[in-house]
Amino acid sequence: MIREIVKYPDPVLQRPTERIAEFNDELRALAADMFDSMYKAQGIGLAAPQIGVSKRITVIDLSNKQNPAEQIVLVNPEIVFREGKQHEEEGCLSLPDIRDRVTRAAKVKVKAQDLDGKPIELEGTELLARAFQHEIDHLDGILFPWRLSALKRDLILRRIRKLQKTGEWK
Ligand code: NI
Numbered sequence: 001m002i003r004e005i006v007k008y009p010d011p012v013l014q015r016p017t018e019r020i021a022e023f024n025d026e027l028r029a030l031a032a033d034m035f036d037s038m039y040k041a042q043g044i045g046l047a048a049p050q051i052g053v054s055k056r057i058t059v060i061d062l063s064n065k066q067n068p069a070e071q072i073v074l075v076n077p078e079i080v081f082r083e084g085k086q087h088e089e090e091g092c093l094s095l096p097d098i099r100d101r102v103t104r105a106a107k108v109k110v111k112a113q114d115l116d117g118k119p120i121e122l123e124g125t126e127l128l129a130r131a132f133q134h135e136i137d138h139l140d141g142i143l144f145p146w147r148l149s150a151l152k153r154d155l156i157l158r159r160i161r162k163l164q165k166t167g168e169w170k
Contacts, residue, residue, distance in 0.1 A: 003037045003051040005093045007170065008143060008160065012049045013094055015141045017056045020075050023117035027057070031073050031115055034059045043093045045131045047138030050094050058135035062127055072122070077112035077136050079105075086126065090134060090144050098156055102147045104133045 006012055020027060030053060038046035038059060047058040056076045063070040084106030091099045107125045110132050114120050124132050134144060145153045163169035 001033050001036060002040045003033050005037060005041055005046075006050055006052050007094050007096070010052075010094075012052055012054055013138070013141070013143060015049075015054065017047075017049060017054045017139045017141075019056050020113075023075075023113075023115060027075070028115055030055070031057065031059060035061070035071065038093070039065050041093050044127075045135045046093065047135045049138055049141075056139050058139060060128075060131045060135060062131065073115055074110060074112040074120075074122075074132075074135070075115065075117070077110050077132070077139070079108050079132065079136060080111045080121075081107075081109035083107045086130065088127075088130060090130065092134070092144055095143065095145070095156075095160075098145070098160070100145070100148055100152060100156070102130075102134075102144050104130050104147075108132050110136070 034046050034048065034051060037051055044062050044064060045058065045060040048055045058074050060072040061070050082105035085103060086106045087101050087103045089099050090102045106129060108129045109121060109123050111121050145156045160169055
């Protein structure tokens with residue numbers, strides 16, 4: 001089921017999520033909804049708070065629905081290793097039309113669980129490493145402008161406030 005994407009400044013995007021303890025049909029349905037909603041919005045990653053659910057789960061598909069083997073579900077993920085630096089442009093479905101270059105680790109290792117609760121460990125570089133860091137930030141209540149300089153972040157927030165005033169930001 002496609003669910004509506006929650007936009008900044010909704011508070012659900014700005015608080016840490018709850019760890020998942022039960023691996024049941026409800027969780028599988030949530031992950032399926034997250035993929036549906038992400039594909040509809042043409043994103044490559046989506047975290048549960050972005051559909052209003054404050055739980056520690058995120059989905060990623062860099063292939064944009066072209067390759068089922070690239071579907072990733074991370075339950076209770078944590079970054080356990082980071083190395084190097086990359087500085088590339090990011091956007092976010094919860095901040096439409098806002099893009100900026102964010103400094104991230106070039107390579108990360110993530111420990112998580114799959115939908116059955118089985119422990120998994122994944123490694124990513126380049127775009128995948130960025131997706132891991134961006135989505136796991138969401139699960140900690142952090143949006144990408146928070147990773148920019150205070151000056152750049154304030155410019156973005158000012159731009160959003162202007163759009164809110166004119167009714168262009170819903
Ligand atoms: Ni995002």
